[in-house]
Amino acid sequence: MSIYTAMCENVLLPLADYATRNCTMHYYRLYSDMQWLGREELQRRQDELVRETVRTAYADIPFYRELYDRHGVNIAGVLKAEDLSLLPMVTKDMLREAYPHSCTRDTGWPWREYCTSGSSGSPFAVRVDNETMSMARALMFLRANYSGWNIGDPFLQTGMTLERGAVKKLKDILLRVEYASAFDLSDRVLDRYLDLIDSKKLDYVMGYAGSLYCVATRALEVGFNRPLTGIVSWGDNLYAHYRERVESAFKCRVTDTYGCGEGIQIAAQCGRSDGAYHIFMPHVALEVVDDEGNPVPPGQVGNIVLTRLHPGAMPLIRYRVGDLGVKSAGETCPCGRGFELLAKVEGRDTDVVVTPRGNRLIVHFFTGIFEYYKSIDTFKVIQEERARITVLIVPRPDFKPEHWTSLKSEILEKGDPELVIDMKLVDEIPLERSNKRRFVVSKVGR
Ligand SMILES: [Zn+2]
Numbered sequence: 001m002s003i004y005t006a007m008c009e010n011v012l013l014p015l016a017d018y019a020t021r022n023c024t025m026h027y028y029r030l031y032s033d034m035q036w037l038g039r040e041e042l043q044r045r046q047d048e049l050v051r052e053t054v055r056t057a058y059a060d061i062p063f064y065r066e067l068y069d070r071h072g073v074n075i076a077g078v079l080k081a082e083d084l085s086l087l088p089m090v091t092k093d094m095l096r097e098a099y100p101h102s103c104t105r106d107t108g109w110p111w112r113e114y115c116t117s118g119s120s121g122s123p124f125a126v127r128v129d130n131e132t133m134s135m136a137r138a139l140m141f142l143r144a145n146y147s148g149w150n151i152g153d154p155f156l157q158t159g160m161t162l163e164r165g166a167v168k169k170l171k172d173i174l175l176r177v178e179y180a181s182a183f184d185l186s187d188r189v190l191d192r193y194l195d196l197i198d199s200k201k202l203d204y205v206m207g208y209a210g211s212l213y214c215v216a217t218r219a220l221e222v223g224f225n226r227p228l229t230g231i232v233s234w235g236d237n238l239y240a241h242y243r244e245r246v247e248s249a250f251k252c253r254v255t256d257t258y259g260c261g262e263g264i265q266i267a268a269q270c271g272r273s274d275g276a277y278h279i280f281m282p283h284v285a286l287e288v289v290d291d292e293g294n295p296v297p298p299g300q301v302g303n304i305v306l307t308r309l310h311p312g313a314m315p316l317i318r319y320r321v322g323d324l325g326v327k328s329a330g331e332t333c334p335c336g337r338g339f340e341l342l343a344k345v346e347g348r349d350t351d352v353v354v355t356p357r358g359n360r361l362i363v364h365f366f367t368g369i370f371e372y373y374k375s376i377d378t379f380k381v382i383q384e385e386r387a388r389i390t391v392l393i394v395p396r397p398d399f400k401p402e403h404w405t406s407l408k409s410e411i412l413e414k415g416d417p418e419l420v421i422d423m424k425l426v427d428e429i430p431l432e433r434s435n436k437r438r439f440v441v442s443k444v445g446r
Pocket residue numbers: 270271272273278333334335336337
């Protein structure tokens with residue numbers, strides 16, 4: 001361990017936690033140790049957390065109490081993670097209706113509201129307190145460790161936050177992050193990112209799969225040939241052709257991760273797992289079920305249902321997140337970590353829109369804008385020709401024309417002012433074959 005890593009882990013970040021009323025490093029140490037426990041011990045601890053979470057939710061949250069009573073569920077019968085299938089599933093629509101009055105509680109921790117367009121596309125608010133957020137952040141460190149990265153190693157990160165506030169800026173300095181906005185992915189900007197990797201001697205790059213693909217494509221075009229040590233992807237689907245291009249441009253492995261904006265980090269690939277994802281068992285119970293909520297056998301595809309194993313300010317129990325996945329049949333990973341394995345996850349299915357001026361708009365460009373418009377239920381972007389996109393919108397009852405006006409000007413301003421944007425209000429957007437939602441479809445050859 002380098003001196004700077006030790007200083008970050010033992011002094012700087014614990015101090016930052018103390019100053020901001022968080023406990024990230026406590027959970028980082030806990031999870032770092034727990035990942036090496038055997039499967040049985042992990043299962044035992046997970047069962048304990050399931051019991052605690054379900055009981056707390058029933059005692060403190062009217063939404064869950066009423067739901068379970070209505071379904072005639074006796075929660076005393078929920079003793080293990082596998083008993084979760086006795087409980088009814090919860091959808092975004094159900095929680096949206098109950099928010100905040102009957103699905104949140106006071107934990108004594110400061111909290112924030114996170115808006116997410118999630119994987120199903122509908123905007124949705126979740127209340128997350130500092131303790132729950134600390135757990136998720138601890139797992140963000142842990143998932144990055146799986147690429148070989150250590151806390152304190154400098155890296156380039158692409159993201160969707162334009163305004164890095166004082167706390168985030170300080171964190172960027174401490175963690176030696178070069179932060180790159182993924183709103184603008186034109187050649188000029190991508191070249192600057194490649195220069196940064198070179199001049200700052202960065203060995204790691206992390207960010208949305210779509211943006212990594214754009215950086216890698218540019219790297220190959222301009223003959224960039226500095227090998228990296230590790231690349232971590234998140235967000236949109238890391239397609240096989242994305243992975244191939246990124247790995248060939250930077251001559252290292254991409255470890256993909258799976259999380260959701262609702263304050264849950266779910267799983268991550270390690271360097272040796274042959275594509276499978278380690279599920280963060282102390283933080284989340286992950287089920288793969290059919291449409292009725294019954295477990296699907298390992299090896300078969302089904303809906304991913306999540307239970308965050310910490311009630312926090314807004315418990316999420318058997319929460320249907322909108323992604324599809326396949327569980328592994330109890331295999332262990334050669335890396336030695338005890339966390340159970342998710343063979344495959346299929347989230348959003350998307351393309352990249354290349355604009356007239358050469359910017360590249362990834363799915364997070366659009367979700368990063370749409371998630372602030374609660375009057376829009378879901379959307380889909382279709383590019384029929386280079387200069388024109390059509391945005392299909394399923395409005396909610398409070399949708400007003402001025403929402404569209406401001407949305408449109410945001411897309412023009414952040415994306416490309418030369419785009420022609422049409423809007424179509426529709427009643428619903430049919431899912432693609434295999435039940436997946438495709439947010440961004442480009443029919444323009446690149
Ligand atoms: Zn592994």
